[in-house]
Amino acid sequence: MYFYAARQPILDKNKNLFAYELLFRDSIENIFPDIDGDEATSKMVEASQFHLGISEFTGNKPAFINFTLDTLTKDYPRMLTTDEVVIEILETVKPGKTLLNLCKELCSEGYILALDDYVHQKVWAHFYPYIKIIKIDWQETSIEQIQEIKQAISKFPQIQLLAEKVETYEEYNQALELGFDLFQGFFFAKPEMVKTKSLSPSQMAMAELLYETSKPELDLNSITSVFERDVSLSYKLLRYANSAIFRRRSEISTIKQALVTLGSGELKRFLGLMFATNVNPDKPSELINAAMTRAKFCELIAEDLKTPLDTSIAFLTGLLSLIDAILDESLDSILEKLPLAQEIKEALTTRKGVLAALIILVEQIEQAHWDKTSVVMEKLGLTKDKVVKDYKEAIAWADEQAQLQG
Structure with a gap:
C-alpha cells in the first residue's frame, strides 16, 4: 500500500519552524472529500507507526494530524507520543x-489540542481551558470575526x-499585527518585495560555481579560479574537505587537491550547503x-525518467x-x-519541458494537490511508489x- 503524505510548515512570529501539518491521502486518486475522514486519519496513524515514521518525516518537529470524533474515541492519538x-x-x-x-x-495527559478551521460558536468556550491552538482560515475569516474570536479567548492566555x-x-x-502567533501557508516561498539589485561578489562566485558543476564534465581549472577569487569560500571548502566525516589520512592543503579528493558528488553537496547558508542568511530556514x-527530489526523479536527465542539471534547477x-527579486x-x-x-x-515538469510535480506534492500530481506523473511516465519514495528521501536529505548547518 502506498502512503501519500505532504508536509506543510507552520512558522512562528520570527518565521522559525514550529511544526509541520501532515496532509495525507490514501492514494492519488482518492482525494477529499471522496475519502472518509476517519479512514484518512486511521491510515495516517498506521503509516506513522509502521511505514512512515513521524519523526523521520518531520525532522523531530511536532506533526499536526487531523482527527475526527470517531478516531478520537478509538484512542488513535495515544498511538503517538505527546512530543510528536x-x-x-x-x-x-x-x-x-x-x-x-x-x-x-x-x-491532562500532556497532548496539545488544536481546533481546525475554527468558526466561532459560544459553546466552544467550554473547550477553551483544554485547547492550546486555534487555527483560522485567513482566506475565509473576516477581520471582524477574528476580533470576535480574540475577545472570546481573552481569558485563556495559553x-x-x-493563521492558515x-x-x-x-x-x-x-496577521502578525492582529496578534497571531503561528502561520501556515506559502507566503515565505514568494518574494517579500520585488526589487532590482546587484548580486554581491560572493553571490556571483556561488552562481559561477553552480554553473560550472552543472556541466557534464568538471573543468577543475575554471572551478579552482573561482574559489581562489573568494577567500571565504576557499576557507570553507578546505575546512569541509578536511572534516572528520571523510577520515582523511593526510591533510588537504590546496583548492585543486580538495576538488579532486571530494569529486563531483561531494562538491555539489558542499555547494548546496553554501548556497543554503550564504545566499541570504536572513531568510526563513524552512525556505532554504x-x-x-x-x-x-529533482535529482532522484531525473534518474528514473524514460529519457533520463542529467542529474546535476535537475538538482540545480x-x-x-x-x-x-x-533573493526577494x-x-x-x-x-x-x-x-x-x-x-x-x-x-x-x-x-x-521535462525539467519544468519536475518543478511542477514537487510543487503540487508540497501543497497536497494530489489530482494535479497524478496528471504530471502520468505525463512523465513515473510510478507512484517511485515518487513517494523519492519525496521522502529528499525530505530526509534536506x-x-x-542539521549539519546548525
Missing part, C-alpha cells in the same frame, strides 16, 4: 459532551492563534530547506526554483545576472543538511 503530535480536531466535529471529555483526558492559508507577506504582516528538498523568494531579473545553462533558465521562466 498536535491533535487537530477537524472542523466537521461538533462540540458536545463526548468531545469535551476526550479533550479533558488528552489535555491559546495561540494560527497565508499566501503573501502582506497577509503575514497583517524547501529549496534543498526540491533539488534532491530544483535548487534555484525558489531563488526569487530567497523577480525571477527574470535574477536569471539575467546568473551564468546558468539555458535549459535551466527556460525551465524556470517558461514552465515548459533535513540532514539543515
Whole structure:
C-alpha cells in the first residue's frame, strides 16, 4: 500500500519552524472529500507507526494530524507520543459532551489540542481551558470575526492563534499585527518585495560555481579560479574537505587537491550547503530547506525518467526554483545576472519541458494537490511508489543538511 503524505510548515512570529501539518491521502486518486475522514486519519496513524515514521518525516518537529470524533474515541492519538503530535480536531466535529471529555483526558495527559478551521460558536468556550491552538482560515475569516474570536479567548492566555492559508507577506504582516502567533501557508516561498539589485561578489562566485558543476564534465581549472577569487569560500571548502566525516589520512592543503579528493558528488553537496547558508542568511530556514528538498527530489526523479536527465542539471534547477523568494527579486531579473545553462533558465521562466515538469510535480506534492500530481506523473511516465519514495528521501536529505548547518 502506498502512503501519500505532504508536509506543510507552520512558522512562528520570527518565521522559525514550529511544526509541520501532515496532509495525507490514501492514494492519488482518492482525494477529499471522496475519502472518509476517519479512514484518512486511521491510515495516517498506521503509516506513522509502521511505514512512515513521524519523526523521520518531520525532522523531530511536532506533526499536526487531523482527527475526527470517531478516531478520537478509538484512542488513535495515544498511538503517538505527546512530543510528536498536535491533535487537530477537524472542523466537521461538533462540540458536545463526548468531545469535551476526550479533550479533558488528552489535555491532562500532556497532548496539545488544536481546533481546525475554527468558526466561532459560544459553546466552544467550554473547550477553551483544554485547547492550546486555534487555527483560522485567513482566506475565509473576516477581520471582524477574528476580533470576535480574540475577545472570546481573552481569558485563556495559553491559546495561540494560527493563521492558515497565508499566501503573501502582506497577509503575514497583517496577521502578525492582529496578534497571531503561528502561520501556515506559502507566503515565505514568494518574494517579500520585488526589487532590482546587484548580486554581491560572493553571490556571483556561488552562481559561477553552480554553473560550472552543472556541466557534464568538471573543468577543475575554471572551478579552482573561482574559489581562489573568494577567500571565504576557499576557507570553507578546505575546512569541509578536511572534516572528520571523510577520515582523511593526510591533510588537504590546496583548492585543486580538495576538488579532486571530494569529486563531483561531494562538491555539489558542499555547494548546496553554501548556497543554503550564504545566499541570504536572513531568510526563513524552512525556505532554504524547501529549496534543498526540491533539488534532491529533482535529482532522484531525473534518474528514473524514460529519457533520463542529467542529474546535476535537475538538482540545480530544483535548487534555484525558489531563488526569487530567497533573493526577494523577480525571477527574470535574477536569471539575467546568473551564468546558468539555458535549459535551466527556460525551465524556470517558461514552465515548459521535462525539467519544468519536475518543478511542477514537487510543487503540487508540497501543497497536497494530489489530482494535479497524478496528471504530471502520468505525463512523465513515473510510478507512484517511485515518487513517494523519492519525496521522502529528499525530505530526509534536506533535513540532514539543515542539521549539519546548525
